[in-house]
Amino acid sequence: MSFDLDTKLICDDLESSDHRKRGATLLKLRELCEQAPDTVSTDAVAADFDELYLHLLKCYGDRFESVRDRAVLAVTAFLERLPPLDFHLLNVVSTLAERMGQTETVEPSEEIRLLYIEQLHLMLRKYALMGNVGVFRECYPEVVKVLIKSIKDAYAAVQREGCATLVQLARVADTMEIRPYTESLAVALYGMLNHRHSAARISAVEAIGRVSLHLDASGEGMRRLLAEVSPLLMDSMPLVRRECGQMGVLMLLELPDRYSYFERILPLVLCCLKDDSPEVLSHIRPLWEQCGRLYYDENEAELSQQEICDLPVENYPAGVQRPTIGCRGLVQRSLRLLQLITRETSDWKDNVRLHSLKLLYQFILHAESAMTAKFFEIYPDVSHACCDSEPEVAAEAKKVADLMGRLLCYAAWINHGFDGLERNARESFLKCFYYMFTASLGGTYEHLQRLCKLLKCSDYSHTLKPGFQLYILKTLETVLDKSSKVTASIEELKELYEHVYVTAMKVMALSYSLNNEDTEDVNRGYVILKRLVQLEETTLAELHERWFALVLLDVENLDAALDENAEPVLLLYGLIHLAQIRSTYLPQLIEKIKIVFEHCCDTAQVRIFSILSIAALSWSTTVRVEREQSSQLLSNFTSEIVEPHLIWKAGAHGEAMRSMAMATLCALAQGAKDEAREVLPALAKHMPSLLEDRNVTTRHYAIKAMCYFQGMSVEALKPLAYATMQRMDDPSAGIRIIAATAVGKLRPVFKTDGEKEELEHEREMWEAFIMRAMDILLLYHESPEKDMQAAAQKSLIELAKLHPTSWEDRYQRALGLARRKDELVDLYAKMKIEDEAKKETD
Template sequence: MSLNMEEMCENLQSGERRTKLSALILLQDQCEKESYAQLHDIFDEIYLHLLKCYSDRFESVREKAVQTVTEFVNKLPPNDFHLMNIVSTLVERMGQQETLESSEEIRLLYIQKLLTLIQKYTVTGNKRSLQECYTEIISVLTKALRDAYPAVQRESCACVVALMNAADTIAIQPFIEKLTKPLYGMLNHKHSLARISAVEAIGRLALHVDPKNDTLSQLIMEVSPLLMDSMPLVRRECGQLGILLALELRDRYSFFDRIIPFILCCLKDDSPEVVDFIRPQWIKCGKQYFDENEAELSKQEIGDLPVKNYPPDVERPTIGCRAIVQRSLRLLSLITRESNDWKVNVRLHSLKLLYQFVLHAEAAMTAKFFEIYGDVARACRDPEAIVSTEAMKVADLMGRLFSYDDWIEHGFDGLVKNTKEGYLKCFYHMFAASLGSKIDDIIRVSEMLISSEFSQTLKPEVQLYVLKLVETILSKSDEVGEQFENDKNEKLVLNSYVATIKVMALSFDSEQTNVVELQDLGQYILTKLAERQKITVAALHENYFVNALNYVDNLDASLDDLTEPIILLNGLINIAKLRATYLPDLQEKIILVWENCDDSAKVKIFTSISVVMLQWTETINRQLCESTELLTNFVSSVIERHLLWHAGANAEAMRSMAMATLCAMSQGAVEEARIVLPACVAKYLPSLLEDRSVATRHYSVKCLFNFGEVDVEQLKPIAYATLQRLDDPSAGIRELAAMVIPKLSPKFNKSKSEKEDFEHEIWETFIRKALDMMFLHYEGPEVCLQKSIKASINLLAAKYPEICKDSYKRTVAMSYNSLSLRELQSELPLLI
């Protein structure tokens, strides 16, 4: 033996740090040179001195002592006596109530040393030696798992994994609970590597848990929150835990419903790395289950036909994987309950898990539809877009994979009893994705959509999905083809039209963000309905609009412009316009508004009437006599009542709207207006032309441009009132008045010559007065007014040349140096 052992022992006990370090270094060198037998003798003599150095006051000595002992252990064969001594020393340094070792690095060396011992005794087959030290090892690990140094904690988890891999279940079970508590604490560690290590250790530890107590359930419950961890590797480790238990847990069949969520959540993970890592292992689990139940599953495999409507770009799970999930459907209630949690990530996690359950269970899960319908529907209207989108994916998948005949009736019942946004969205996605829709089901959907609960709501999302569902039932009806009977087809078209136009009407004048989308989709549906009936959209309105108009009710109440019936009526008028087939019915609704509703509602409806009146000729599309009769009735019943003067600002506004409508009528129904206006409006115009409202006066003057012929006696007050507008405070009205005077058309009595001469004389007197005033106003500074007067004088001069010349001469004679009138003579040769 080359070493002086007596001297070596003295050096290890020396008070000098250098002496002890030199001795330890020398021992390490000796480990490289000596044989096993010589090293065994050396270690037997000095191991007590080496272990005593573990408690040396110098950190460098303690560190070197640990390294030296490690060298000896690595070189020497396993020895139970040395194992017990080393572990006892570790317990003394780390396993006490208060940790004696202050150095983090040395505590890490202690745990690394313990890991080395566990691995060495495991590989060499001396597991029984480890069992005798379980109490000491567990006490060290329990303390180390709570260490403040993360590296120590991670290494301790590695020790747990190594120990569990080698442990006898019965021998290790008494110590399980002591290890689980500190491991649970590590699941919330700020370092992701620590969390990963803890999950791995818990997975190995779970294989030895007694299934008769609640430890395994508690273990699964503690790890479950990490499925929503922000780090993909942590989530992947949770999936790995599920795979481990699904493959190796002895009582795994009893715990499949608690294990598979770890796996299925990873299959729907946002990180491809997680999915790609777990998927092949999950297939392995399915294969193992298939092999274990081959007698039963092989028969099922024979009739396992491909699903016709399987979602694109989704790989169908193997029959073994599907069988595992199908036997675990009792977990659904727990999953759906979490879909209503107050935390967004919990709700999202729950729906992703539910998606995988549906994907694996397929039609076998149809019987559970009534249990999850309400929760999926609520999730479809979740305020968080990411959650609602995931819920709608689940609904789409249910529609594809569930047995249509088994879920459709309950789907209808839920929609009828819960006329809410969520149920509508859920039903839409299921119905749209399903196959095998029947004629009666399509008709039933259309009948539900026309009810006020769906198509008469002001909620933008509900409106959108009503239109989407209408589009869907039309597409599905096209698939039915020739089986669709004529009466049912007519009913479908009618219901689809009513539901669509009501939604369009309610969103027409809205400020909601999806109004353009709603109007475009609605117009597309109307076009599709027209093509289906082989008619135009205009004819579609003529045929079916009155049915939609019937849903405008409660107009006998004091409604304002923001109430649903007024919004609906206003939208219907703007979308369908005025048409002969339903004009009388529309008049009745409008009259109810005039008699009962607030002024704001009246103004809103009147505004729309004035707009659509511009398209009268185009939309009425009838012979002149019939069109004139319709227009006369409309004006007399709807408009005329507002032309009579009443006090108050609201009455003034209504007069303005009435005149705006008549003005629009004179432009949109040119031929009819020349007949209707004189008959219905002439008696009100003199007062309207002098109304206090600028708008009323403006529209009154403008209305005269297409007024038609009027008896001289009736036209006379209108003409003079118009002439007074040359002095109107509004420049625009002054210009219009100057332009409209030549447009006035007197109707002379031709039956009696004396009366005819008298009427001509009356009218020429007016023309003379009009020309005098126009020449007089021509001298003013307004360029635009001069231009209007010049055009009117030119027209009047062509018709009444002598009167025009006389008037010009009189005006010039009364004027002093009027350059503008002199210039006018050169521009209008008729005045010479």
């Protein structure tokens, strides 16, 4: 006896009806086998096993789990020491197939099923080490049944062990012998690809990679295999994605018909080269370079010639490692896959779109200039992705477009890029073109001019989309950057700058109008204007005076019933805000405004009038001409734009336009004080009715404007003066205060030539007004309204200085009627003190 045991006794014990005796015997047998010294020959162990194996294998079906467990462990202990005999192999595999290769689950214990598959794995390792795996060919059907059952097992550990066993079998099996079973094995493995445990998914991918080396490449099996694994490239676990990459590397290195499947295998590897996880990238990159070396060795004659002149482009992406020539050659022969990749950039799932763009980036990085021929195919899809609703996807599309601009042949893609912009005036195409054009080294004067003319047209510069506006301005910045590097004359550059100015102004105007404030786009536009100022060596004001008329030419289609939010109205509104009113283009601006007032809707007219009233405040600053010419321009502006709307018209619109006209006139009076002295008297005939208008806003601006009516005769000023005085009784407190202030500022121009009686009569008329005004002001001096009291006091002081006699008379009269005499006495004393101080100074 090799182990000093009686095999007959052991057999009897294994046949015992007492399961405890059977279990104890199996446990003791296992311990003896494991503890046997190395001096025991394998022949002796085999001899004992020949006598015991039938009883041991019978225990595999024992109804007690502990007996079955110990039986499997005992057989495993024997197999560890046995030589690879066909006889033992066939018997053990047959038993395993009975216990675990059936359609139904015969063995209920998950732990024992794991022991079964581990035992099969052990036999595979032993026979493989001894170079005798061919003995398995007779039992491939049973082995495959066991493997498929283990792969479909509900127990994750059994599944993983089944995958590991299959990997071992695939490593050593002969392809022709195992090929009939590969399809069924692969189908079983596909079910594990969605397993909730990442370790199970990793095991399944590893097994599928090994099985793929034996598949029949002429059928659909290979295509299905790659299609089943590809979704795991987007798995949430980095190690799963890494395993997919390793599978791709394995196929690129060992698949017999790999040249036929390069375009389908490459995505498995390339996706890992753009993975977010460093552990995936660092593991796959050296393996990918190994694939490149193999491809280079197999195609050295062709690639060695290409390597001689293979230099990277000047603006190669910073921080990006250039692939080896072998790796690039692998990709360049597989560009047919691009159509499939770009199709997925419009998938409804965010992660699919992101994954496809990352894959496209790697294709472009490897293909370099060879990708130029495919530009027309991928241009629309990349453009669409640049405007993706998911920020991460849009950012990846930007990287792809940037890389295309750097690596693709500029002369070959630029014209097609322009064609895409001309046919598709959309933000998406402009974004893609911007990234490419900015990243490229190319850009002739003709290209810059063509781009500027394209952006200047209404399809682009008249857009109301904020994102679109932003990229128009960004593109203009790129044009200015590249303009310093092109060969062009001063006149050509001036024409280019004109287009940039016109486009920038229109985009800025629309951006401001949409938000009623200086947005980021408006500020970016100002940066462009400042650069133009530097390039032209001028000022912003001169730039407006020189080129703004060109912008006005593009304000079209105003002769329609447009509302305040229509694009032409918004454009004109924003332009007036940006450039204000200037002498060089005022006639053209007046014509545009008159068209609005004639054809556009009420709301549009009011909106344009409102921005005019604001711009009018800066007249003296923006209209930089001689006084005489400025007065003439102001006269023309008021007569054509303002005065027609000062005349009373019925209806809410007429009322609103009167208010805006009066606001504009008031702004002009403040913004052009000197010119207003000459222009305002011609409008005096309208003021009395405006001062009594039912609209409080109109009255407010009208009474405010009265402060600037100067240089008029007594006869002309008298009706305005009395109308102003009446406003001190206005229902609006604000208007009363302004009226009290305005009365003190009215200064007529008395005649110096004529008959004495006529001259005296004129002064008497004005004195009569002054006395009446003083009476009312003295009355309001007792007002409980502090602001009104202060305004009345200020005007009384001014009038008393000019008309002391009238003041003495009115003071004495008011003293007897005043309720608060002490305040009036104090006012009188204050005036006396000021007069005496003035005399001493004189």
